[in-house]
Amino acid sequence: xxxxxxxxxxxxxxxxxxxxxxxxxxxxxxxxxxxxxxxxxxxxxxxxxxxxxxxxxxxxxxxxxxxxxxxxxxxxxxxxxxxxxxxxxxxxxxxxxxxxxxxxxxxxxxxxxxxxxxxxxxxxxxxxxxxxxxxxxxxxxxxxxxxxxxxxxxxxxxxxxxxxxxxxxxxxxxxxxxxxxxxxxxxxxxxxxxxxxxxxxxxxxxxxxxxxxxxxxxxxxxxxxxxxxxxxxxxxxxxxxxxxxxxxxxxxxxxxxxxxxxxxxxxxxxxxxxxxxxxxxxxxxxxxxxxxxxxxxxxxxxxxxxxxxxxxxxxxxxxxxxxxxxxxxxxxxxxxxxxxxxxxxxxxxxxxxxxxxxxxxxxxxxxxxxxxxxxxxxxxxxxxxxxxxxx
Amino acid sequence: xxxxxxxxxxxxxxxxxxxxxxxxxxxxxxxxxxxxxxxxxxxxxxxxxxxxxxxxxxxxxxxxxxxxxxxxxxxxxxxxxxxxxxxxxxxxxxxxxxxxxxxxxxxxxxxxxxxxxxxxxxxxxxxxxxxxxxxxxxxxxxxxxxxxxxxxxxxxxxxxxxxxxxxxxxxxxxxxxxxxxxxxxxxxxxxxxxxxxxxxxxxxxxxxxxxxxxxxxxxxxxxxxxxxxxxxxxxxxxxxxxxxxxxxxxxxxxxxxxxxxxxxxxxxxxxxxxxxxxxxxxxxxxxxxxxxxxxxxxxxxxxxxxxxxxxxxxxxxxxxxxxxxxxxxxxxxxxxxxxxxxxxxxxxxxxxxxxxxxxxxxxxxxxxxxxxxxxxxxxxxxxxxxxxxxx
Numbered sequence: 199x200x201x202x203x204x205x206x207x208x209x210x211x212x213x214x215x216x217x218x219x220x221x222x223x224x225x226x227x228x229x230x231x232x233x234x235x236x237x238x239x240x241x242x243x244x245x246x247x248x249x250x251x252x253x254x255x256x257x258x259x260x261x262x263x264x265x266x267x268x269x270x271x272x273x274x275x276x277x278x279x280x281x282x283x284x285x286x287x288x289x290x291x292x293x294x295x296x297x298x299x300x301x302x303x304x305x306x307x308x309x310x311x312x313x314x315x316x317x318x319x320x321x322x323x324x325x326x327x328x329x330x331x332x333x334x335x336x337x338x339x340x341x342x343x344x345x346x347x348x349x350x351x352x353x354x355x356x357x358x359x360x361x362x363x364x365x366x367x368x369x370x371x372x373x374x375x376x377x378x379x380x381x382x383x384x385x386x387x388x389x390x391x392x393x394x395x396x397x398x399x400x401x402x403x404x405x406x407x408x409x410x411x412x413x414x415x416x417x418x419x420x421x422x423x424x425x426x427x428x429x430x431x432x433x434x435x436x437x438x439x440x441x442x443x444x445x446x447x448x449x450x451x452x453x454x455x456x457x458x459x460x461x462x463x464x465x466x467x468x469x470x471x472x473x474x475x476x477x478x479x480x481x482x483x484x485x486x487x488x489x490x491x492x493x494x495x496x497x498x499x500x501x502x503x504x505x506x507x508x509x510x511x512x513x514x515x516x517x518x519x520x521x522x523x524x525x526x527x528x529x530x531x532x533x534x535x536x537x538x539x540x541x542x543x544x545x546x547x548x549x550x551x552x553x554x555x556x557x558x559x560x561x562x563x564x565x566x567x568x569x570x571x572x573x574x575x576x577x578x579x580x581x582x583x584x585x586x587x588x589x
Numbered sequence: 590x591x592x593x594x595x596x597x598x599x600x601x602x603x604x605x606x607x608x609x610x611x612x613x614x615x616x617x618x619x620x621x622x623x624x625x626x627x628x629x630x631x632x633x634x635x636x637x638x639x640x641x642x643x644x645x646x647x648x649x650x651x652x653x654x655x656x657x658x659x660x661x662x663x664x665x666x667x668x669x670x671x672x673x674x675x676x677x678x679x680x681x682x683x684x685x686x687x688x689x690x691x692x693x694x695x696x697x698x699x700x701x702x703x704x705x706x707x708x709x710x711x712x713x714x715x716x717x718x719x720x721x722x723x724x725x726x727x728x729x730x731x732x733x734x735x736x737x738x739x740x741x742x743x744x745x746x747x748x749x750x751x752x753x754x755x756x757x758x759x760x761x762x763x764x765x766x767x768x769x770x771x772x773x774x775x776x777x778x779x780x781x782x783x784x785x786x787x788x789x790x791x792x793x794x795x796x797x798x799x800x801x802x803x804x805x806x807x808x809x810x811x812x813x814x815x816x817x818x819x820x821x822x823x824x825x826x827x828x829x830x831x832x833x834x835x836x837x838x839x840x841x842x843x844x845x846x847x848x849x850x851x852x853x854x855x856x857x858x859x860x861x862x863x864x865x866x867x868x869x870x871x872x873x874x875x876x877x878x879x880x881x882x883x884x885x886x887x888x889x890x891x892x893x894x895x896x897x898x899x900x901x902x903x904x905x906x907x908x909x910x911x912x913x914x915x916x917x918x919x920x921x922x923x924x925x926x927x928x929x930x931x932x933x934x935x936x937x938x939x940x941x942x943x944x945x946x947x948x949x950x951x952x953x954x955x956x957x958x959x960x961x962x963x964x965x966x967x968x969x970x971x972x973x974x975x976x977x978x979x980x
Contacts, residue, residue, distance in 0.1 A: 211757045216977075236979065239757075250979060262977030268753035270979045275758065359885035362659035366602045366630075367666065371881070463862070464855010464878050471854070487855050489877030490762070494750035496974045498888060583887045586607075586653030588627065588641060588661045 200232040203518075204295045205252070207331075208240040208302030208309070209275070211268035212345025213352075213499040214507035215331045218301050219271065220264035221511025222329070223252050229519055235295070240274035240302070241309060245285045249293070264508065267494045277305050283312035290317075290324065297325045297518050299511075303332040303343075307526050308548035314524035325518045328526040328544060329510050333493045335382035338550040339542040341531040344510055347503035347577035349376070349492050350386035353430075354578060356488060357390035361397035361428050362585060368426035369482030370417060370474055373398070374467045376492050378434035381405050381554045383492065385566040387430035389574060392585060397428030404434035405553050406563040408443055413470075414477050416564050421480065433466060433487070444469070463487070500579035506537060513539040535576035591623040594909075595686045596643070598722075599631040599693030599700070600666070602659035603736025604743075604890040605898035606722045609692050610662065611655035612902025613720070614643050617688075620910055626686070631665035631693070632700060636676045640684070655899065658885045668696050674703035681708075681715065688716045688909050690902075694723040698917050699939035705915035716909045719917040719935060720901050724884045726773035729941040730933040732922040735898035738968035739890040740767070740883050741777035744821075745969060747879060748781035752788035752819050753976060759817035760873025761808060761865055764789070765858045767883050769825035772796050772945045774883065776957040778821035780965060783976060788819030795825035796944050797954040799834055804861075805868050807955050812871065824857060824878070835860065854878070891970035897928055904930040926967035 203226050207215055219236070226234050238248035250271070255263075263270045278286065290298060290313075298313065300306045307328040317324035330337050335346035353375060364371045375384045381403025388401060399420045402408055408431075420427040436442045444466040467485025474483045510527050517525065525541040526548075532538045558570035594617050598606055610627070617625050629639035641662070646654075654661045669677065681689060681704075689704065691697045698719040708715035721728050726737035744766060755762045766775045772794025779792060790811045793799055799822075811818040827833045835857040858876025865874045901918050908916065916932040917939075923929050949961035 207757075211754050252979070255979060259977060259979075262975065263979060264977075265974075266753065266977045267750050269757040270977070273757040355888045356882050356886055359658050359887040360881055362657065362887070363602050363881050363885040366598075366660040366664040463859050463876065465859060468854050468856060484881065485854065486880030486882070487878065488880075488882070490751055490754050490875065491747050491877070491879070491882070494754040495747055496750040496753070496976065497746045583656075584653065585887065586650060586655075586657045586661070588643070588646060588650075588654060 201230070201297060202233040202293070202295050203231050203297040203299065204235045204237060204244070204290065204293070205271070205299045205301070206237040206240045206244060207269040207271045207273050208300055208306040209273060210333065211273060211494055212331050212333050213267040213348035213493065214344055214504045215301055216266055216270045217264045217504050217507035218329050218331060218344060218511040220260045221508035222299055222514055223260060225512040225515035227253065229515055236271045239272035240276065241278050241282070241286055242274040242276050243272065244289050245282070247289060265504070267496055278309050278312065280312055280316070283309065283316050286313050287316045287320065287322065291322055296323060299327050299329055299514050301329040301331050303334070304337055304547055304549055304551065307544050310524070310526070311544040311548050314544070325523050327514050327517060327522065328547065329514050330527055330529070330547070331507070333383065334377055334380050336380040336551045336553065337547050338552045339526070339546045340528045341537065342529060342577055344503060344507035346382060347579070348499035349383055350389070350574060351500045351578045351582070352492055352495055352498045353383055353386045353488065354389040355498060355583065357387040357398050357428070357430060358583065358585060361390055364397060364426050364428050367482070369484065370421060370427045370429070370480055372429045372431065372467050372470055372485035374433050374485065374487040375430055376488070377404060377432040379404055379551050379553060381432050384430050384432040385554060385558070385570050386574060388566050388571055389578060393587065395424055398430040399424070399427050400429045400564045401566060402429070402431035402435050402564060403554055403559060404432045404436060405559060407438045408435035410473065414474070417474060418478055421478070500577060502577055502579045509539060517541060592621070592688060593624040593684070593686050594622050594688040594690065595626045595628060595635070595681065595684070596662070596690045596692070597628040597631045597635060598660035598662045598664050599691060599697040600664060601724065602664060602885055603722050603724050604658040604739035604884065605735055605895045606692055607657055607661045608655045608895050608898035609720050609722060609735060609902040611651045612899035613690055613905055614651060616903040616906035618644070620906055626684070627662045630663035631667065632669050632673070632677055633665040633667050634663065635680050636673070638680060656895070658887055669700050669703065671703055671707070674700065674707050677704050678707045678711065678713065682713055687714060690718050690720055690905055692720040692722050694725070695728055695938055695940055695942065698935050701915070701917070702935040702939050705935070716914050718905050718908060718913065719938065720905050721918055721920070721938070722898070724774065725768055725771050727771040727942045727944065728938050729943045730917070730937040731919045732928065733920060733968055735894060735901055737773060738894035738970070740774055741780070741965060742891045742969045742973070743883055743886055743889045744774055744777045744879065745780040746889060746974065748778040748789050748819070748821060749974065749976060752781060755788060755817050755819050758873070760875065761812060761818045761820070761871055763820045763822065763858050763861055763876040765824050765876065765878040766821055767879070768795060768823040770795055770942050770944060772823045775821050775823040776945060776949070776961050777965060779957050779962055780969065784978070786815055789821040790815070790818050791820045791955045792957060793820070793822035793826050793955060794945055794950060795823045795827060796950060798829045799826035801864065805865070808865060809869055812869070891968060893968055893970045900930060908932060
């Protein structure tokens with residue numbers, strides 16, 4: 199029996215999403231799939247019939263792609279509805295695709311669900327699997343998701359350097375970090391600390407209401423004690439009504455999912471910097487919005503993350519061989535530290551958002567707990583740099 | 590004869606400024622200096638008498654410091670005048686310091702000049718040397734300066750990733766890069782290209798007048814051809830009158846040198862993004878201001894840069910042993926590729942600014958030339974990542 203696989207990548211790129219792609223390609227070849235296609239730009243490339251024959255790529259080239267950040271097939275922000283998914287199914291039938299892997303976040307899981315349902319309704323035998331990736335780590339049912347750890351490592355190394363810079367030229371430094379609803383990436387800033395009084399000194403996650411007066415008091419306290427202060431905060435911090443702090447300022451652009459654009463603007467850092475200068479009379483305040491390098495800087499990744507992302511691709515093929523049809527791959531933690539791969543229902547993941555657990559955020563709401571750091575540490579991989587100080 | 594050395598670090602941190610510090614300490618120990626002190630926070634720590642006995646640091650600790658970014662002794666933005674330098678000399682006399690090394694940029698060279706003059710006038714025998722560092726590469730009399738190549742490498746890897754991200758999710762991406770008057774760092778973005786049509790597609794350096802209409806036409810042309818466009822530009826881009834573009838927008842903060850603060854704000858990227866949306870009707874425009882990670886990200890440096898920075902420290906001690914008194918260390922290129930170290934007059938470097946040569950910028954003023962890339966390539970060190978594409 200011929201097996202024909204189509205793979206696509208959706209949503210924001212990560213440093214290791216191509217590992218998953220390449221893992222699936224190699225394992226599908228090993229398992230005797232007759233055709234392995236990639237769709238350009240996610241679901242958009244399916245309905246546009248922009249297919250690439252991945253079986254023609256050499257192993258050497260694919261290995262290089264695996265270690266290249268961003269989505270090698272291209273991605274999309276399209277969020278298909280049932281009608282869009284019916285068109286996807288139409289193309290799958292036309293191309294005689296009986297296996298469809300979509301590598302993406304919770305929206306991509308929802309797409310797989312819709313396509314699966316359409317296939318089932320029309321009696322078309324289709325194995326459709328969702329392969330997880332997201333820098334935000336916001337997928338329900340997973341200990342963590344491929345892509346997160348590499349972005350977390352980038353943030354750790356950035357904040358290590360930012361803290362050293364702030365020691366040399368003291369003042370207040372703000373780092374605005376990706377994360378609309380989930381503060382996992384901002385939490386990773388905590389891993390930059392090695393010694394007492396190392397920064398970042400304050401972390402603000404979108405899981406807690408951001409209170410400007412409280413923020414000012416927090417910074418004032420640290421600055422008074424140390425003569426400097428390093429702050430990490432999520433782009434998605436919001437007031438008690440749920441309104442993002444940044445939308446107080448800017449004409450917000452909305453994407454196809456109705457989400458306000460938070461990345462790619464320095465407005466939040468600038469707003470908070472100005473507020474600190476005006477309210478606390480601080481002279482040297484700097485704010486960086488870490489931006490796209492968090493997910494696509496070329497040359498900083500977690501080897502643990504890369505390996506797990508690869509295995510997700512391999513595992514998906516093995517699930518397909520075992521007759522699985524409409525599921526999401528999930529990562530579970532086994533011991534300290536290993537992972538196992540499993541299948542969970544698409545509805546567990548689809549359009550759901552996991553956030554940082556309550557007991558991973560301190561009572562004061564301005565830091566993560568040791569339990570969070572214990573959870574994160576093994577994901578970052580080995581050979582993290584360690585700063586030397588002159589004391 | 591006892592030899593007593595004081596070392597200080599001034600201005601903005603770099604990824605390798607501690608290499609220079611550690612190179613000087615080890616070589617001074619080897620040459621039998623009796624005391625080796627470090628001053629906290631540059632010249633500020635001298636007049637505040639905040640000295641550290643560097644002879645007490647273990648080699649292991651110093652090696653770790655050498656590979657740690659930022660200024661381990663702390664830095665300062667103080668720009669001493671003659672009166673301030675007279676106070677510095679007073680402390681040097683009091684502590685019986687007969688060797689003073691100041692690691693810094695052109696302002697630090699000017700400080701060394703003033704202190705040297707004061708010492709000479711008062712008949713105090715002082716060897717005062719300026720040891721170069723700057724991420725901006727704006728020191729006259731040098732082929733390049735320690736610190737630049739590591740920041741350039743960070744920018745190269747950032748733009749490599751940004752271009753891959755922009756391929757996956759096409760639109761316009763702007764990266765605002767450090768550099769007030771000198772565009773060497775923005776030029777480094779060109780090294781991110783490997784294949785035809787790789788980004789960045791446009792580079793704007795402060796050596797050329799920034800014309801908004803021209804910019805819009807440039808972006809429009811690239812976007813029309815490729816459906817995407819990646820732009821790298823210096824924070825210091827300015828209009829024909831020399832007024833920075835960013836000051837059209839923000840209440841600019843000025844530092845002690847009278848310079849407008851350009852870093853640590855996302856205003857320029859936001860201004861240009863908004864203009865592109867409004868004037869060209871583009872939907873997806875993102876702007877990142879790369880910020881402090883350019884100079885202090887922990888884990889990205891050029892090994893060539895690190896080694897040269899170390900040798901600058903060693904060479905300074907050797908110059909002192911040879912009886913040199915008031916000079917600046919400079920790097921000269923020998924062959925392709927090696928460097929030699931030499932001494933140049935402090936007045937050659939002090940308060941001067943080197944900018945990118947005319948023939949290293951294209952006639953259209955929106956890119957660097959192959960000659961610039963040929964000059965830069967060996968500085969970046971080995972093992973730069975190479976992207977894999979699926980074609």
